[in-house]
Amino acid sequence: MNARVIDGKAIAAELRGQVAAGVAELKQRHGLTPGLAVVLVGGDPASQVYVTNKKKMTVEVGMRSFDYQLPADTTREALLAKVAELNADPGVHGILVQLPLPRKEDEALVIEAIDPAKDVDGFHPFNAGRLMTGQGGLIPCTPLGCLILLKRTLGDLSGKHAVVIGRSNIVGKPVAQLLLAESCTVTICHSRSRDIEALVRQGDIVVAAVGIPEMVKAGWIKPGATIIDVGINRIEKEGKTRLVGDAAYEEVSKIAGAITPVPGGVGPMTIACLLRNTLQAACRQHAVTCNVIAA
Secondary structure, X not given: OOOEEOOHHHHHHXXXXXXXHHHHHHHHHHOOOOEEEEEEEOOOHHHXXXXXXXXXXXXXXXXXXXXXXXXXXXXXXXXXXXXXHHHHOOOOOEEEEOOOOXXXXXXHHHHHHOOHHHEOOOOOHHHHHHHHOOOOOOOOHHHHHHHHHHXXXXXXXXXXXXXXXXXXXXXXXXXXXXXXXXXXXXXXXXXXXXXXXXXXXXXXXXXXXXXXXXXXXHHHOOOOOEEEEOOOEEEEEOOEEEEEOOEOHHHHOOOOOEEOOOXXXXXXXXXXXXXXXXXXXHHHHOOOOOOOOOO
């Protein structure tokens, strides 16, 4: 019996529609148009495609899109100056600096330089702290997308055992915090975890976010579990390049109760949640009430 396929494309389209309605209401009632600024440093092809998609969808929901493409050799000082400029611009309500940067050592400094009120990626330590303490800061987009998919699939998550594979600041840690807030019992697995297969097999929910192609096998999965596959990995198979997740989809889908495909699962939710965060940021910065879609 094959698992139910969780249609991230359809759920993301619904969320974007709700954001567009919120933007239209904000314009009508307050004459305010949310603005999202995206900064891309260098010419990484995958990042360029992603930024292009963000721009297209930003405009589609009625927001203003500001795009800045800087050369790969942009100095740290110049990049921080651009961030400071956007922080000071009242027409920009959300700032996203596309990661990874050419110099990885610059990433923490740049993230901390973004005004937390405009940090629509949810990576600033201020927002990470608010998430940890349940105070409602801007939530990282991919973890928020994972949570929305889970709640649409399972409804109430209270009491479920969620196993998160990966402990990054971008996905693993924040998704664990979100699941704790939903009263799940949460286990985080990582590269030093012993007998990881046995740990994962306990999960009613498994969130795979390690970036290792098809790492999670059918034997790791509790029958009927819900699998949220965050991985997007390019592999060569039979002379063709394919996108695969962190779970071995074909075999895992025969055991799981529900699973996200790759592509078409978590990926579309990330951009939809970015737009949702930008709407939320615009409302907060102008102290107005708007219907921001909750998880």
